[in-house]
Amino acid sequence: MTFKILDSKQKAEAFFEEGTPKLIRAGDNEICLVRKGNTFFAFDNACPHMGAKLHQGNTNHLNEIVCPLHTYRFNMKTGEEVNKRCKSMKTYYVHTNEGGLFIDC
Numbered sequence: 192m193t194f195k196i197l198d199s200k201q202k203a204e205a206f207f208e209e210g211t212p213k214l215i216r217a218g219d220n221e222i223c224l225v226r227k228g229n230t231f232f233a234f235d236n237a238c239p240h241m242g243a244k245l246h247q248g249n250t251n252h253l254n255e256i257v258c259p260l261h262t263y264r265f266n267m268k269t270g271e272e273v274n275k276r277c278k279s280m281k282t283y284y285v286h287t288n289e290g291g292l293f294i295d296c
């Protein structure tokens with residue numbers, strides 16, 4: 192199912208500050224969304240290790256999100272934990288066009 196998050200790409204770029212994780216809701220899903228330049232990353236907000244809220248974490252220059260609880264690092268594109276210490280996070284396809292910012296769940 193596709194959810195519309197914002198109704199223009201310009202609004203999306205203004206709303207999602209570069210590299211700052213934000214919590215959004217799409218249907219019943221709690222999703223963490225991050226903008227890096229023109230690229231958007233989306234993944235389950237619950238860390239696959241022990242469920243910490245990933246929107247309270249930080250991102251780095253390697254396009255990883257760092258969990259705030261035990262600092263495991265996850266590739267935001269593939270969802271993999273970089274040292275394979277737990278299962279991968281679930282990622283979602285995000286796309287933009289002249290109609291807005293959309294996420295497929």
Ligand code: FES
Pocket residue numbers: 238239240241242243258259260261262263
């Ligand atoms: S809960 Fe995220 S690394 Fe442990």
